[in-house]
Every structure is written in C-alpha cells, then in structure tokens.
Amino acid sequence: MMQAFFQRWWRDQSELVQDTVKKLVSSGQLELINGGMCMHDEAATHYIDMIDQTTLGHRFIKQEFGQTPRIGWQIDPFGHSAVQAYLLGAEVGFDSLFFGRIDYQDRAKRKDEKSLEFLWQGSKTFGSSAQARLYYFPCLCFNNGTSIFAGAFPEGYGSPDNFYFEVNDDSPIVQDDINLFDYNVQDRVDEFVAVALSQGNITRTDHIMWTMGTDFKYQYAHTWFRQMDKLIHYVNKDGRVNALYSTPSIYTDVKHATKERWPVKTEDFFPYADRANAYWTGYFTSRPAIKRYVRMMSSYYLAARQLEFFRGRSNLRPNTDTLADALAITQHHDAVSGTEKQHVANDYAKRLSIGYVECPLLNISYCPPSEVDLSSGKSLVIAVYNSLGWKREDVVRIPVTTKSVAVRDSSGKEIESQLLPLVNASIGIRNYYVKAYLGKSPSNEPKYWLVFLASVPPLGFSTYIVSGTKTTVTSSTISTAFTPKEGVNGTIVIGQGNLKLVYAVDEGMLTQYINKRSSVKASIEQSYNFYSGNDGSDKDPQASGAYIFRPNGTYPIKSEGQVPLTVFRGPVVDEIHQQITPWIYQVTRVYKAKEHADIEFTVGPIPVDDGIGKEVATQITTTMKTNKTFYTDSNGRDFIKRIRDFRTDWDLQVNQPVAGNYYPINLGIYMEDNLTELSVLVDRSVGGSSIVDGQIELMLHRRLLFDDSRGVDESLNETVCVDENCQGLTIQGNFYLRIDPLGEGAKWRRSFGQEIYSPFLLAFTEQVKEILEVAYFIDIVDLLPQEIIVSPLQDGWTSSHQSKFSGMAPSYSLPDNVAMLTLQELEDGKVLLRLAHLYEIGEDKDLSITASVELQKLFAHKKISKVTEMNLSANQGRAEMERKRLVWTVEGAPREEAKAVRGGSIDPSKLVVELGPMEIRTFIVDFLS
C-alpha cells in the first residue's frame, strides 16, 4: 500500500529480481495500481498534497516500469471524498476506483439494489446540469471526464472469511493429500462456491472480485499462492464457478465489456460508520498538531519548489526531494489522519522536520534570528516571500526583545508598525515547548510581538529592515492595553477598519459582528464545550478513540468566575485576550486592513484527572435560519452541501446525532440564510458540523483514554515531556470568521483560503555582518539566480543584495480566480506547472467564469519553447489519457449530462491557458536554454 516501502525494497534488489518484477509488470501479471507514494487519506488531506504525492509516485512508476497506473485503489481510507473520485480518479486517468469502507446502512441498501458498483460523478461543477447538453445520447453511455467507475467491496477489503493463508492464520488450508486426517478438498470447494454465489447475488454481471489478503499479509507470499493455486484448480474442476488470478484492470475491462448499465452516485462517502455507534469522525481532528505541521510543510513545499526553480535545481545541493518524500508519505490514511501509534506519529514529524528551514516555533514566539539585540545599532533584515501568484499585503509578526524599534521597507522608508506585549500565557508555553523540543530553555525572552503590514509582489519577495532606535522614543507604536474592572457593565468594540466586533464586558463575551462597508450586522456568540469520550463500557462497547468519535455527554466550558478579558489596540491590529479556563486561552484579532476576525486558540493540556477523555469543540452561534443546512469542503477544493441527519443516498437511521453529522474540513465550513452567509476557514484539517441551526462547530482538540479497537491499539493521549515530566499536549491554532451578504462569501473563502494555505515565508539576517551566517536566510535568498539581482539600494545589506523580486513579468499577476498549484523544476530541467481555477460553477457571480493565464508572463526570466498538457499526475499526455478513457452506460432513462466547460488547447504562438470553473490543468514546460 505504501510505495515508499516498495521503493525502499526495490532499491535493495538485484538486477535479476528487478528484471523479473519488470517482466511481471510488463505482462500484466503484477499490476501497479493507485501508484501514489501512499494510499492517502481522503478526509484530512488537502487536494494539493494528494496531487503532489500521487505525482511523485506515478513519476517513479513511469521511470522504472514505463507504466501509468489505471486503477484507483483506496481500499482502507475511512470514508471517500468527491475530490478523490473526480480529481484524483478521473483526472488522473484512472479507469476505476475501488474501496472497502462505506457506511453500513449505505452498504446494506447497495447490496439489496446491487449498487455496490456504480458510476461516481464527484464534481458538482463538471456534472452540473446547469450547462447541460445531450452527450452520447441515446446510447445512455457517458463519461464526461469527471466520473469514474467505482466499486465498494461487499465486506471490508480482505479475503472472504476463512480464506486467509498467512502462516499463522486459522483458515483451513486446502488439504488434498488423501492420506491425511484433514483432507478437505470438497469442503473447501463447497465453501468457496457458496461464498462466490452469495457475492454474485449482490453484484451486477457474472464477475466478482475477491481481494485475497489484508493488512500484514504476504510476508511469505508462497503460503498464499500455494492455497490459491489449489483453490483455483479444484474449484474449476468442480465447475460451478470459474476462478482465476486476475487484477483490478482485468476486472475493470471485463466489467466494461459486459455493457451492463450502472447507477450513478454523486457527492461523497462521508461520514463513515462501520456500525451503529461507530462513526469514524474523530480522526477528522485527531492529532491536531501533526495535522497543522503537515499543512505548514505542504505550503512550504509549494514555495520551496518555486525558489528551487528560480535558482536552478541541483542534485549536488540539498533539494526539495527529501521534503517531497516526507510530505508524500504523511498523506497516508494512518498518518495525517492522526490514527497512527504515537511512535509512528513521531517518525512522521521527524521526517517532515528535515529540510524545513523557517523558524518552526514562530507561532509560540520563539525565533532566535528575530530576537537579536538591536540596541547596539544592528539591524534585522527580513525577506518576506509570497508564493501566491497575486500581489499581496499581509501582516508580519515577529518577536522582538526591545520596544525601541522601527521598521523600514526596501526603499528605506519607515512604515507603520505596532508592538504588542508578550502575555504571560504565551511566555509559559514558549518556555515549556522550547525546552521540550530543543532540550534547553531559550536564552532570550522577547518582550513584544512586532507587527507590520508587508507588501510583496507575486511569486516574489520584499525586504524589510527592523532597526533599534537609539533614543527612548520608539517609532513603533506600543499597543494600548485595557482590562475592564470587575462588575463593570457595557460593551467593548474592537476593530480599526471596516470590521467591528462588540463584546459584553460583564460576561466577557462576543455579542455582535458589524461590517461598516457591507452593512452586515449580526448577533453572534462564540463558546467552547467538550464531549466526554465514551470509555467503551456501554452495553454496545465502543470507546471514542483515534478513529471514532463517540461522545457520551456534552458539557459547556464556562469560565471559572469572571472571564479575564484584556484589550490591546493599535494602528495595525486590535486584540481581545480571554483566559477562558486555565487550559483554554483565546486571542481574537481584527486587523485594520482586513474584514475577518482571526481567532487564535490555545487549548491544553486537556485535564483528564477525572478519568474522562475530552473532545474540545468551539461553537459560533448566530440567529441565522439555516434549515439544517451547511457546506463543507472536499479536500479543500469543492464545497458540498450537508443536511443534518440526512443522506442523499439512503434514509438515514440516526443513532449518533453529533458524531453522525460531523464532516471533515480542510478549507472551511459555511452556512447561509436568506440574507447572509457565515464562513469559518481553518488552518488545518478539523472535524466540524452544524449541530443546531444557526451554529457552526469545530472540534479543535481531543484527548482520550481508551483505544477504539480499530487497530491503533493505543489511546489517543498525546503528551509532551520536559525532563520526563509529561503533560497533555497543548494545541495552538487559528480559525477565521467572516460574515458576508448572501452570495458574496466565496470571494473571501477562495482568495483568503489561498493566503491561509500559503502564508508569507520569512527569512532573517542581520545587517552588520558581511558573511551571511544565519542559515535561515540563505535558504531563501541564495536560492535565487545571481543574474537576476536588481537595483541594489543604498543601505547596508540591501546595497549588496537584492531587496525585492518577482518571478513574474513586471506588474503581471494571475487572475483572481486562478492559483498556481505547482511550479517545479524536474530532474530533466523541464518544469512542471499546474494552474487551478478556484471557483465552482455558479459560486461567484464575477469569478465563476473562464479565466486566462498568459504563460510566458509567469516566467519573466526564461523563454518558453514548448508546452505539453498532461494528465493531473503528469505521467501521460492529456490527449492520450482522454483517448483511452472508457465510456460506461448509465441505468435508467436517457438523461442529460453536463459537458464541462474547459479551456481549449494552447496556441503555441500565444501560450494562453484558459481554465473553466474548477479546472486544473497540468503542463510540462520546456524552456530555451
């Protein structure tokens, strides 16, 4: 399942073995399917990571075996996403997609209706009848390039019961030595035939698939093949059924050849329950720290490949390959999902950490390069890199040790900045975690966060210089601080720009959201609760654990006594600090230049001294009439409509009114009424829902004391230790809240969503030194090609270094509805480029239209010689993929099928790429050298 292991094995084999394997692959006896570096998760993964890891795996298979995998094989993930079906399935060029886990109620109905196999059309945009036209009518055939033939297995993904043949398995071997007591040929044949006929009864066509094996099997393949040889021999001799060795491709082809008609499935397969009280919705949030780490690295990997391209890739220097491998395997369905054992989670984190160069603990105010002593006249140089294809303004935030600082831009002009005190809660976490992670306490203690607004060109960087000021008069503004006295009533309003948040002082609570510009004004509250995790002692024994969310009670988290509410105000940002409990601290920020609230939570250590595991959620509560309806994204890409206590495909029997309504969130969740829409965007994969109308809920952290019996065999009880003194892990993170007039929310969700995914990348150095001794900086700036250094400025470091740069043509930027997913120099010097339209059909009145990108303008410093469009994973030409695509027949009456709006082919003389809504196009670009 994990190509990373296959590759490790492969490198270790003799040429003889390699040749044998190649022959088996070439003959089709051994088929490489799925073909990513791992079988990625489908809930906690971002679509960019899914594409990257699949591309990486497919490249290896193409190089070593000359093969393009035909089959999607997601047999173990715990629910299946729409993006997997249409994007990582059809757009990759897969002919079918198979998986093992769907909801037990769904499975039962599909068995009844023989609909475990179907055509899955996962994309609303590409499948929408809004732009319908008759396609291949009247043959009822279709494949518009976004649907895929899919099969859910009748039971799990292993062999049928009693057909397991590992050395120590209990299934009876086929004993065909008549002299032995356990001779059992007829028994085994009868059982084989019975199981086959039973499966035949719930399957369309005469063909069924048995997946012989399961986890941890084939450690000695001979024990299996020996028995399967015998079974095939004796079963075929018996003659009631015909058994043969096959592969998913052969199976797909024979299914296709039957010309059977298949039902159509839309949307996705979330949430997944394998029985009544076992919803696998806990893992949407499990291990929130590694989930955030993966997202940070994903962003970093995107940016680092851009920089690598600008400088020119070399295998002689450290390059992005190590990170590519680490990030790819971390997409595994027992990695980013949070469902691995602790020591495995540690290994993933270790691999990710290798090659990462930014201040990794900046979020908890630890960043030695920024904490230099500026009092002696030194200056701190900050290069701010923007990996987005748009010019961008965003707030930079670094810890500093003195309040006597000023910030200048690359032109030498002083810009507005603000100092916020480092509060005690932050210092405590900083000191503890630095000790925990580095093994020593930080030597410095910064006193302030310095914040300022940086402006950076697309695919480029700007330089800012922070200097100590010699007088006691500081140029940076120190925030005003205010803590209401106990017993005082009234309200506090924060926000220097269009957005205002109103707080009730007596309760210490958010009460109103007001946007002056859009005239949105809404009552709003925000609160925390926790679910007590079931300990597995019920009559139906099922504990809440790494996989499964099974609450057995809901408890609001109320402050003990008055909420300590403190306000900091300044020219860049206003902040509200709330110590909600000793283990929940929250900062709400409203930036003058932004129209959303940025909520930073610090949750943990979750107390479990009472022997009760807790799953901590936050609720945003409004008076909106949302009629059970909300929207969550699919792998950060499409939004899917969710209706509480409802499934499109069957009549839902509700056993778990909370856990059964949880969905995975990678980009965001929103709800709407007839006036407004409220969106919440997230900084990592989390679980969320709308359990009551007008409310959105996110699960932020989980600490549980029992194993949920799905294989991890540990309780999900993450701890952090200093000197063998351990405490529950504290999670710090952000979510972002905005209310828009109805129909206007998508713009923010899509464009700010990109900013969350791709924050500024910072690098630091000091100005007084000639030699760049601070490694953090080199890694970005030294990646730049020397010949494109431009316009040295007068001042110190900037006089000998480039201080501002964009990879694109001057003043060019991508359209607002397009993002660059991949810019990567390959080993052969060609460049892999992926462009994505960010909007679904009908999502935004202005932006859900075809966009155009002028390719040559993306590459200001190179000359394009050739552009080849590829399939999504770039292992075959797009045209070739489309030519091979199988066409399937739909059951039921003739129906109109959408023809997706897609960009046309590229005119080599113009090099303009068109993208229809939701379209992602992948190119190999050759340059003149």
Next chain:
Amino acid sequence: MMQAFFQRWWRDQSELVQDTVKKLVSSGQLELINGGMCMHDEAATHYIDMIDQTTLGHRFIKQEFGQTPRIGWQIDPFGHSAVQAYLLGAEVGFDSLFFGRIDYQDRAKRKDEKSLEFLWQGSKTFGSSAQARLYYFPCLCFNNGTSIFAGAFPEGYGSPDNFYFEVNDDSPIVQDDINLFDYNVQDRVDEFVAVALSQGNITRTDHIMWTMGTDFKYQYAHTWFRQMDKLIHYVNKDGRVNALYSTPSIYTDVKHATKERWPVKTEDFFPYADRANAYWTGYFTSRPAIKRYVRMMSSYYLAARQLEFFRGRSNLRPNTDTLADALAITQHHDAVSGTEKQHVANDYAKRLSIGYVECPLLNISYCPPSEVDLSSGKSLVIAVYNSLGWKREDVVRIPVTTKSVAVRDSSGKEIESQLLPLVNASIGIRNYYVKAYLGKSPSNEPKYWLVFLASVPPLGFSTYIVSGTKTTVTSSTISTAFTPKEGVNGTIVIGQGNLKLVYAVDEGMLTQYINKRSSVKASIEQSYNFYSGNDGSDKDPQASGAYIFRPNGTYPIKSEGQVPLTVFRGPVVDEIHQQITPWIYQVTRVYKAKEHADIEFTVGPIPVDDGIGKEVATQITTTMKTNKTFYTDSNGRDFIKRIRDFRTDWDLQVNQPVAGNYYPINLGIYMEDNLTELSVLVDRSVGGSSIVDGQIELMLHRRLLFDDSRGVDESLNETVCVDENCQGLTIQGNFYLRIDPLGEGAKWRRSFGQEIYSPFLLAFTEQVKEILEVAYFIDIVDLLPQEIIVSPLQDGWTSSHQSKFSGMAPSYSLPDNVAMLTLQELEDGKVLLRLAHLYEIGEDKDLSITASVELQKLFAHKKISKVTEMNLSANQGRAEMERKRLVWTVEGAPREEAKAVRGGSIDPSKLVVELGPMEIRTFIVDFLS
C-alpha cells in the same frame, strides 16, 4: 526437527524442488542430521522405540538422498540419556552429538572449565575398566565405538540474543542503507564480534558454533539468510572474527582436525534443571495414559512385524507401516514426554489407535469378543501369541459373563482356571470409560475375570478354548472371598506359591514379604502420598506443570476410616483389594507360579476442588540400609547408579530435595543393602526416586492447575468426558515388586522386564461359526502363511485351523540373556533382524557372558542365503561405519580404556551370532526364495 513433517512436505514438492534439495544435500550445503522421524525424548522413551524411529527415518534419508546422517542433534530434549550417547549415537555411527539443555549448575562449571564439549562414554559395560586394555596408547586417542564427541550449547539452542530475524522478531536487522535512520552496520558488527569472542572464551579451539534460529522460525527463510549474508559480509570485512555458513558436520570435522584434547564424561544428564527451582522431572510421569499407550503399541508393533513376516509382507493389505509412523512420531520430546497441549496429545493417541486390533480396553474388563454368551454351547477360541524368543508361561485374564466355564488347551485337555468377581470399582470404571471412548454404554456386563496359565512356544502361539458348561457345576474355580470385620486384629497371608505377602488386618497394610525358596524375609510397607503442586505464586514464581515438578508440600494419603481390605484366593492367583481413598483403588496379586507381587493401581479422578494440583506417588518402604544409593535404568536398557543429593560431575547445590532427586524409569528401579536387593519394575515411563534410605518411590499420576511457563501454555489437567460432563482422568496401571538375595535380582529384572514389555497378544473367535467373523482373531491368525498350518485337532475350530505354532525351529529358543528386538520384513523382501544381549558386564554371575544365537534356527521355515551386519539404524554396513569412525584425543594422563567384549564376525557356514554383554547387533538377512 520432525522428519515426519519434512516427509509430508517432500512428497508435496515438484521434481524440480526435489532435485534442488537433493543437490544441496549432496553438496553438503544442506545437511540432514539426527535423521530419525523425530527428535525423540530421552527420558520417557524405551530404547527399542528410539531404535525403531531412528531406523525408519534413516531408511527414508538413505532411499531418497543416499545419505547416512553423521550428527546426533538432540537440542531440545530436557535432559540427555546414556543410551542416547552410546547406543543412538555411537552405535548408529554418529560422529558427534549436540544438545541445548543441561543443568544450570553443570553448565556454569563447564563454562569455567571449557568443558561444554567433551567425549561422552555413556556405557558402563563398554567403557568399564573391568576388562580394560590399553587402547591406542600412548597417543591418548580413543574411540572404542561407544563414546561420542558431544557438545552442550552455551545457552539454549537458538541464535544469540538479538540475532533473530523472523519477520516479527525484535532484533535489529542489519541496515546498510546509509540513507535510512536506522543505519547500524558498525553496531551490529560490534555486537556480533562481542558475542562471538565471549563464546570463544568458554570454548576450546578457535571454532564456535552459532545455531541460527529457534522454534517456529524460518517460516520464511529469506528474512534470515538476508541478514546472515549481511552479517557474514560485514563481520568478515571487519576482520576481528571470521564468520561462515557451516553445518554440524563441518564443525565436527574442524574440531577433530584441531587435535585438541577433550575431557571425558560418563553416565547421563538427568535430572535437568534450568534454574534453582525448576527441575524438569515432572514430565517423567506427565500424561501416564499416553505413556502406557505408547508402550502397549511399541510391544504390539514388535509382535505385529513378526506376524507380518510369517505371513509375508504386502503393500496391498494393511500393514504395519501406519503404526510404524504413528509410533515413531510419538517418541517426540513433546509427545511421549507428556508435554504437548491436550489437542496434540489427542492427535497422537488417534494415530496410535489406527491399526491396533487387540481388545484395547481389556485392562478395564471390556472385551466384547470374550464376553460372548457361552451358555448356548458356543465356545470361545483364544489364540495367545508370544513375541518373545523364549517359551513362556503366563496368566491370561479375560472378562466372562458366566461362571459356568471350562478352559481347555489345544490338545483338548482341560486346564486349571479361576474366576474372580468383577468388583464394583471395576464395573464403575468400565461403564464410564466405555461410554467415554465409544460413545455408548457397553451392552453386556461381564461378571467375572477368568484367569488361567497359558504356555506358549517362542515366537509362536497356542490356542485355548473356553466353553460353557451345561451343568451348574463349573469346572473353573470360583475364588474364595473374605473381608475382615471391623476391629479384628491379626494378619492375612496371601500367596499359593513361594511368595507370601503378610498384611496387618487392623491397619489394612502390607507388613512382610517372604520368599520360601530364597529365604528372603523382609519388613515392608506400601503407601501413597501426594505433593501439592506449586501454583507459581512464590517469590520465585515457578509452578509445577507438564514439564516441571515443583512440590510445595508432601501429604500422606490416609484412608478415611478403616481400609476396606478384601481377599480373593484361588488356584492361580491370590488378590488383596484395597479402597484406599474414594479415588485410589489397589489390587495386589500374587500368582502361584510367580515370585513377584503384581500391584495394580487405579488412581483418579484426583480431586482438585480445593484449588490445589496434586502429584500422586506411592512409596515402598523397608528397613534396608541403602546409603542414599539406588539404580534406575537408562531408556529401559542400562542401569545407572544414583546417589541422593549428589552429582558425579559437580558439587550439587540442593534446592529441591525431592524434585532434584527424581529420575526417569522405563524398566525399573532398585536398591540394595548388604543382604538383599529390592526391585520395582514398571509398565510405562514414570518418574521415581529414593527420597529416604530403604524406600523407593514412584510418581503415578499428576493433575495440575497451572502452566509451568515452558511453552505448553496449558495446565496439565487431563479430563475425560461423558455427555460434556468431565472429570479428572483416572489412571490404571501396574508395577511389580520383588526382593532377591543380593546379586540375584538382575535375572528377574531382565527376563520379567521382557515379559512386561511384550505381554501375550490375544485374539478371539467363536467355535460354532464356520466363517471367522470376529475381526480380532483374523488379524493374528490370518497373518500366518497357509503352508505352515500343522496338526489339525479333532475339535471344532481347531480341526480346520492351526492351533499351535512357533516360528523357530522345534524346541529351539533364544538364550536366556538374548532378546530379539526386531524381526521385520522390508519392502525388498529382506529381513531386518536385531538381537540384543540383555545383561551388563558383571550384572549377573551366570548371564553376563557372551551368548550365541544360531541364526538359521530362528527361521524354521526359511533358508538363509546371506547375512549382512549393519549399524544400529541399518543404513550402512557395520564395517563401513567402523572404518569411518573418528578417533579423538583425551585430556589428562594416559589412561587405560576398556575394549568392549563383542561378538566376532559371522561365519557364513555356521551362521552363529555371538553377543557380548549389552551388545546389540543388527543384520539384514536374505533368504533363498
């Protein structure tokens, strides 16, 4: 370890695989060692079984591979016997013998003295200096054909710690991919070298052996060879030691080539303790039922092969091969040892039961063929077969339904017989066990045991006819019965012949043993006790279990109230019946024609309701001054002197004064003082000792409630079930007691020992029927060749059938000191013959002398054309074996070594075989056809 499994695998392989294996064997890369059907136990096995199973395995290896194994490989058995060393080692032609388990104290001393490898001279007779002569002096070399180079491993029989490479083992693999986190070549090499040097420090010569693997390993050999390849590569590159793939033969040859001098070891390695409180002496008795069953089958197999030879072997009829296989594997060190799981024990019993034809439940008075209704004038014909080479008189004992019976011999002459009532205790057991074993209750209920003295020629049979008598006056004598009244004093004497046993009526106890002929008169008592099995909760946690005997208390078993003592007297036998407790019943028999007491015990179900496991022993207590000394046999062959709390090889530290003095008994145990010797012979393998002077103790049955943590992972708690109602298993058996003047006991031990091993084989039919419908009879009589039917008598059945037969020449019999161990027709029509001298040097003043056998007289009906002397396992010529024998050098001063007295070569014209004391000679005999 189990060739039976290897053969099963072998039969299943393609010619290609078989050829590959043959090539590997032929080149020496794969060496077949030990080569019996299994790695037999060395405590609970009889030497005849050890020879048979080794012969069977060696025959297969010779046939398939043309190989004669060179190495004894007894790595797992729990202690090692003298017979294994000299008989199954040197006499088979092995060049060395290796094993894993010796006493922990012994091992420690041998490490200190570098004496884990040595020359083992297991035979007192062949190694005795009584007939010493200088042998190969002055080179100090010797090998008189009975000693063997032997090695005990430094620790267990597996790889060194941390060098296990099964898929799921914890030992680190050799990771030589420098790119991986776990790269560890130098670490692994250092550890390898350290372990090797440490072993080198306790080993003579520069060569050490690592046994790579252990139980349940190599299920996928590749994982091992891959790591061993790497270890050998990197260790040799390192250069501090040299590592290579080797075999025990290569190791033995290189040890021999060093010309090192080795210490000499005599006697054996019993008992075995792997730590202070863990004496593996429980298994000497564990599962007494299967131990008895094995012995019965061993005897039956010996007789059945004789009959098969007389009739002529055919593969078209059922033959003895199935029993040979079953009996062979039952010698495994986790089979007859009683240390297997219950379901495995059941499987062994099932295999043994196939092909066995005698009334298997005769011991509990169930034998339908003998229970026919004789009142209607029918007669019962009994053929009594004697597999010994001597004419023999012994008592036949069968259940009958009526008292109106008479017994006639084959001449028609009525002979003396006696009827003994079937007591209630017997009927209870009969009914319960018949139901348990057959699934239905017996339809008949016999009322009497009919006993009479049968006289049978050597290797032959006699026929007896039991008839109903028409009048109420019976010809068979009904025993007189007498039960003393309560409160009566005085004595009871039983015994119609030379032997008298005297009982005290008030206590119900044996008090005196008197032999009129030999004038032996001795005070004697017999009692029962039990040891409470340690439950493993001690500070040193070690439970008593299938392997280990660890008593934590000794409790005499006293009758509840008066001992119910009943006497039956008659012309053939006198019996004393004692119900000692509700779960111990004992019958003591004194036959008029015999001079020993025959004690039949019925023990069980052992009560464990008190939560205490119990190990039941019986003690025979005299006033003899035995000075801590007693003698026990080695595998039923040589007797070895045992001294309580003493070991010849080291200063014993006594921790377990009972368990640490237990020894395995297969033939018997005896003790002596300056006037008399007291011998006890047994009917199966048991553990026994002399815990106090003048006393002999046998452990008869064990029922335990805890596992002893040596791998069986079950408590030794045998039960028997009727309709799912289970109770502890009841054991019925016999031991035999005799006291002789000093120096005169051996004759009885040796000759009566043969009679115990080879009881009469009975077959039954009815006289009125023309067609022999009773299968029991056919199996013996129909095996006889038709042409040797002689002298039909007048009367009914005997008029048309042979009624008396001997395979030997008329009036010939073997000398008193010689037994025929094997008479077997092989597949090629040749005959395998084994003759054994029964006496050790000096054991008996008359019989410890060279004996002569006239071969042609053994075969009355065939003409010998050729006799070839073979090694013990008959896979090579004796001369060839002797020619190849390695000569080793002894450490220390020049010493005189015994030259064994052995018979000379055979003059083909005379065909007389001479046998020196303890000599066993093996021949292939060709006949003129």
